[in-house]
Amino acid sequence: MGGSVAGLLTAHVLADHAERVTVLERDHYEDAPGPRAGVPQSRHTHVLLTSGMNALDELLPGLLTELAEAGAPRLAVPGDLGVWQAGQWISRRHPSAPIMTPSRPLLEHRVRRRVLAGPRIDVRTGTEATGLLGRPGRVTGVVVRQRGAAHHTRQDLTADLVVDATGRTGRTPQWLAGLGGRSPAEEVVDTGRAYATCVFHADDPAGDLRGFYIVPDAGQPFGAIVLPAEGDRWLVTLSGPRDEAPPTDPEGFTGFADRLPHPAVHKWLSTARPVTRPVGYRHTANRRRRYDRLGRDHTGLLVVGDALCALNPVYGQGLSVAALSAVALKRELAGGRVPPVHALQRAVLRSSRPAWDVATGADSPMPGAAGNAVRGGPVARLLDRYLARVRDRVPGDPVVCTANRDVLFLLAPPRTLLTSPRVLRRALLTTAVPTPRDLPTP
Ligand SMILES: Cc1cc2nc3c(=O)[nH]c(=O)nc-3n(C[C@H](O)[C@H](O)[C@H](O)COP(=O)(O)OP(=O)(O)OC[C@H]3O[C@@H](n4cnc5c(N)ncnc54)[C@H](O)[C@@H]3O)c2cc1C
Missing domain, CATH: 3.50.50.60 (FAD/NAD(P)-binding domain)
Known part of the structure; x- marks a missing residue:
């Protein structure tokens, strides 16, 4: 079925x-x-993560090549993307892993x-x-x-x-x-996150970037995913918390990007031409x-x-x-x-x-998260504080960034962030290295 x-x-x-x-x-x-x-x-x-690419390649050998031949972009993360996390851009010089972005x-x-x-x-x-x-x-x-x-x-x-x-x-x-x-x-676990997506024609963003990923977190509730797809199109998804859904009219949609924690996406969107009306989605x-x-x-x-x-x-x-x-x-x-x-x-x-x-x-500590599986209690709070330290170090630390990316890309189990001595040492004993506020360079 x-x-x-x-x-x-x-x-x-x-x-x-x-x-x-x-x-x-x-x-x-x-x-x-x-x-x-x-x-x-x-x-x-x-987005098709590295783990998903590997699995599809095992199940249907040659499929990734077919997708690429049909124009599906292949990007290196973080090398090709402007990823904003924990109040900073992630350095693009950290080791990268591939993703693919065919349209669904x-x-x-x-x-x-x-x-x-x-x-x-x-x-x-x-x-x-x-x-x-x-x-x-x-x-x-x-x-x-x-x-x-x-x-x-x-x-x-x-x-x-x-x-x-x-x-x-x-x-x-x-x-x-x-x-x-x-x-x-x-x-x-339901944060009520509300989505809207619009397709644009646009020039590439500045600085050789091939897209943006603005990661929402407990302190910063607005998110953006800007990625190329086949057919010279850009798919732009904006998201906000339950009561602050991105609008589904083109002007309102672009205006909403001004609420993101860095002006780069809004600036780029203001020069882009929408080719569809934005569509919303709420069952997240x-x-x-x-x-x-x-x-x-x-x-x-x-x-x-x-x-x-x-x-x-x-x-x-x-x-x-x-x-x-x-x-x-x-x-x-x-x-x-x-x-x-x-x-x-x-x-x-x-x-x-x-x-x-x-x-x-990641969703349990979000404001307004509801549901019977929301992680809570003193142990969960301790874990959240530790993971916040990990996230703070991702932008400037290549070791923590790589370990965190492997978890997000389903290449390594989440527990590696707790069991890897190198990650533990850096998360607990070092201070986060700040990265420049300007758009990250390659
Ligand atoms: C807004 C949004 C963005 C997403 N972004 C990503 C992303 O970036 N990366 C990613 O990996 N995943 C993403 N996902 C998730 C991804 O779309 C799904 O995980 C993926 O499509 C696999 O879903 P599925 O095949 O289980 O179900 P679906 O793709 O939802 O398909 C269900 C199918 O069942 C059929 N069906 C339903 N009821 C019946 C019935 N009674 N009888 C017969 N047929 C029926 C439907 O017609 C449909 O074909 C996103 C999801 C959403 C909602």
């Missing part, structure tokens, strides 16, 4: 172990890359083309899942209806394994309850559903992607997590093993844990 990035990558992995995989997607796909209704975030800026529609289109060419995969578009078949603890299939059909066209499809990849708004918890079974516990809560805790004998259902673990998009992790989860599934199934579904679910959840820890760890 769900033929977007997580669903397609999961189908690709399962096809090596199943007679047939059928992808059910409620939208109709267009032939060319383009935004679609079922993926409202497709108009927003998307281009990435999905290329993944889809590759995956659906697989011999044991078919797709049914315009087909909406409306419920599950089975009994408490055992899912045996999906109820679907054809969208746009004149008459109600309920159809029951049975399957050995049902995969839920219906994204952030998936209704599987209610459907499980409808079967008389347990719904998963839900963990939430971190939300994780604990299907892994439904019990060992709960079977027939695997939940992946945002339907399992949706993350605050400001950290740019969801696509990479979808790819890392598919790799985890592939490893779990390697060598012809058929582990119980419960073990697969645990492996998929485990693969998203570092991203969850990064996003909820």
